[in-house]
Amino acid sequence: MMTSSLSKLALTAVLALSGVTSALAQTQPQGGPSPTAHSIAAVVNSDIITSHDLRQRVLFMLATTGVDRNEETLVRIQNQALRNLVDEHLQMQEAEKFELTIDDAEVNQNVGRLIGRNGLDPQEVVQRLADVGVSIDTLRDQVRSEIAWQRIVNGLFGQRIRISDTVIDETLNRISATADQPSYRMAEIYIEASEDIGGPTGALDGAKAMISQLAQGAPFALLAQQFSSASTAASGGDMGFVKAGDVRPEIAAVIPELDDGEVSEPIIVPGGVYVVAIIERQVSENDTLYKLAQLTATADDFETASARLDAMRDQITTCDALKDLADANEDLTTASMGELKASDMGESMITMLADTGVGEMSEPVERPTGASGVVVCERELTGSQIPTRDAIEDRLMDTQLAQASRRHLRDLRRKAAISVRG
Numbered sequence: 001m002m003t004s005s006l007s008k009l010a011l012t013a014v015l016a017l018s019g020v021t022s023a024l025a026q027t028q029p030q031g032g033p034s035p036t037a038h039s040i041a042a043v044v045n046s047d048i049i050t051s052h053d054l055r056q057r058v059l060f061m062l063a064t065t066g067v068d069r070n071e072e073t074l075v076r077i078q079n080q081a082l083r084n085l086v087d088e089h090l091q092m093q094e095a096e097k098f099e100l101t102i103d104d105a106e107v108n109q110n111v112g113r114l115i116g117r118n119g120l121d122p123q124e125v126v127q128r129l130a131d132v133g134v135s136i137d138t139l140r141d142q143v144r145s146e147i148a149w150q151r152i153v154n155g156l157f158g159q160r161i162r163i164s165d166t167v168i169d170e171t172l173n174r175i176s177a178t179a180d181q182p183s184y185r186m187a188e189i190y191i192e193a194s195e196d197i198g199g200p201t202g203a204l205d206g207a208k209a210m211i212s213q214l215a216q217g218a219p220f221a222l223l224a225q226q227f228s229s230a231s232t233a234a235s236g237g238d239m240g241f242v243k244a245g246d247v248r249p250e251i252a253a254v255i256p257e258l259d260d261g262e263v264s265e266p267i268i269v270p271g272g273v274y275v276v277a278i279i280e281r282q283v284s285e286n287d288t289l290y291k292l293a294q295l296t297a298t299a300d301d302f303e304t305a306s307a308r309l310d311a312m313r314d315q316i317t318t319c320d321a322l323k324d325l326a327d328a329n330e331d332l333t334t335a336s337m338g339e340l341k342a343s344d345m346g347e348s349m350i351t352m353l354a355d356t357g358v359g360e361m362s363e364p365v366e367r368p369t370g371a372s373g374v375v376v377c378e379r380e381l382t383g384s385q386i387p388t389r390d391a392i393e394d395r396l397m398d399t400q401l402a403q404a405s406r407r408h409l410r411d412l413r414r415k416a417a418i419s420v421r422g
Contacts (some may be wrong), residue, residue, distance in 0.1 A: 027237070042082060043419040044089040049082070057081040060138045063129065065213070065222040076209055080227055082420065083196065088145035090412045098155070107144045111136075140305040146234065150407070157404040160418065163396045169357055171392050176379055177354035178245050181342035181385075184255055185279040187220050187237040190230035192272045200268075207266040207273040214263050220277055231402030241282060245354075251276055286383030290353065292337035293319045295361060296372040299331065304343070305370030308332075309361065317359050319377035324344040349374075 041392070042049040058081045062069065064078075112122060126136045189210050193203035210223055221236025232239055244252040250269050258264060258278045267274040295312065299305035308331065315325060321335040342350060356362045356376050364371040387395075 040421050042086060043053060043417075043422060044086050045093060045417050047089045047093065049085050049089065053085060054078065054082055056070050056134060056138045059132060059134045061226050062299060063134060064134050065218050073209070073213065076206070077226075079197070084226070086418060087409060087413075088141065090409065090416060091145045091149040092150070094152055094412065096220075100148055100151060102144050102148050105142050106147065110143050110147065111140055126236045149409075153401055153405045153408065157401060161397060161400045161404070163393045163400070167396065168389055168392050170355075171396065172389070173356045173357055175380055175387065175392075176288040177342060177350045178243050179288045179381055179383065180284050180341070181243055181245075182284055183241040183243055183281070183282045185241050186239045187224065187277045187279055188232055188239055188251075189220070189224045189228040189229055189237055189275045190272055191227070191275075192229040200273075203273045204266055204268065207275050211263060211266070214275075214277075220263070222240060224283075229406070231399075231405070238279075248274075250274075268372065284383070286381065286386060288342040289380045289382060290340050290342065290376060291319075291378040291379075293322055293377055294337055294368060294372050295322055295325070295329055295336050295375060296333045296335075297364075298333070298368060298370045302364075302366040302371050305367075306364040309364045309371055309373045313361060314377060315411055316361050319359075319375055322375060326390070331370075368406055 040048055041051045041054040058074075058078050061077050061081055099393070129136055129139075132344065156194045189207070191197070191203040191206040191210070193200045197203060197206060206227070210227065213223060214220060221238070224230075224233055224237025227233075228237055230237065239247075244255050247255075248269055250267050251274060254267055254276065255278070256265050258276075260278050260280055263277045264275055267276065272322045295309060295316070297305040297308040297312075299308060312325060312332070315321065319336075326334040342353075344351075352362045352365075352374065358376050358379050361373040361375045364373050
């Protein structure tokens with residue numbers, strides 16, 4: 001299930017605020033709210049976001065991300081800060097709808113744990129924020145809305161989502177087929193091509209701005225926390241260790257070109273733009289041992305032979321059944337392929353086996369005298385860090401919940417009466 005987790009690095013960065021002078025408290029985009037103004041910045045249904053609320057969030061984002069303070073970045077940060085505040089008000093309105101209350105003690109406890117995990121002194125953090133004009137309530141408000149929203153999402157969708165054994169088996173097949181390939185610890189920032197940022201063009205501009213800020217020393221994790229629309233934003237964009245086959249093809253194509261610590265160029269995908277970084281790579285000590293057999297249908301052409309093999313699929317449950325099939329049908333022959341490691345196979349065979357479960361036959365491959373299918377008799381993952389079925393189910397559940405969370409928040413935005421004041 002989804003759990004509350006703001007980026008720990010955000011608070012670590014607060015201790016580095018010695019380089020942030022009191023001039024930060026006077027920094028604002030041209031035409032933005034003045035330090036003492038308490039006018040209305042936006043109205044979200046019946047809730048008001050004041051210019052003071054907006055200014056506090058802008059200052060917090062400046063302090064924790066360390067972005068270059070120029071006119072362009074300040075405007076972008078103010079726009080993102082306002083979007084975040086609007087979303088948080090929608091989330092808290094949804095909490096009121098379900099009569100969900102997050103009391104101060106729970107919020108304080110979560111903030112305290114967040115600070116304590118980094119070995120920081122809570123009073124020092126509060127003071128450092130205060131030195132640049134930021135109230136600790138800005139962080140507390142973020143934590144409160146995050147706790148509430150994740151409980152709402154878990155409550156609304158947690159019982160509806162079911163991860164079938166078939167889906168788990170398919171995931172295990174893919175993991176098995178690529179067990180010997182390197183793993184990459186990656187981080188991501190996803191800029192959604194929403195209308196309020198200018199669609200695809202605005203998303204591409206936003207991704208380029210992230211790359212520029214990263215080149216100037218802004219921490220990836222903090223930019224991800226404040227600007228990314230991905231479900232990993234709360235953990236600073238950290239995706240953990242993944243393999244190329246676990247990510248979108250557009251991202252997988254870029255991975256081999258990146259060195260450790262290197263940030264990608266914008267990666268355009270349907271619906272938005274990604275910026276990814278390789279934190280570290282890990283050579284796999286895992287492998288997959290297969291016991292395989294082959295079933296061949298003889299025919300004058302591939303289409304006829306392929307159709308013949310497809311007709312046999314329901315009769316193939318184990319490799320022991322293959323000999324009986326071959327003995328009973330003159331046009332069928334079978335042969336053992338013995339035991340093979342995934343690391344000794346070619347890419348085409350690995351791809352084929354990734355979609356084939358134990359006791360199943362692969363898609364037919366053309367032969368000079370017909371067609372052959374490969375049957376997986378046994379599959380065994382060997383090595384360390386092999387995920388259990390429960391771990392795979394949890395990961396798939398989290399992915400489904402994250403998608404449901406984004407859809408639900410998007411629906412709330414569309415239905416809401418949101419008025420942004422000039």
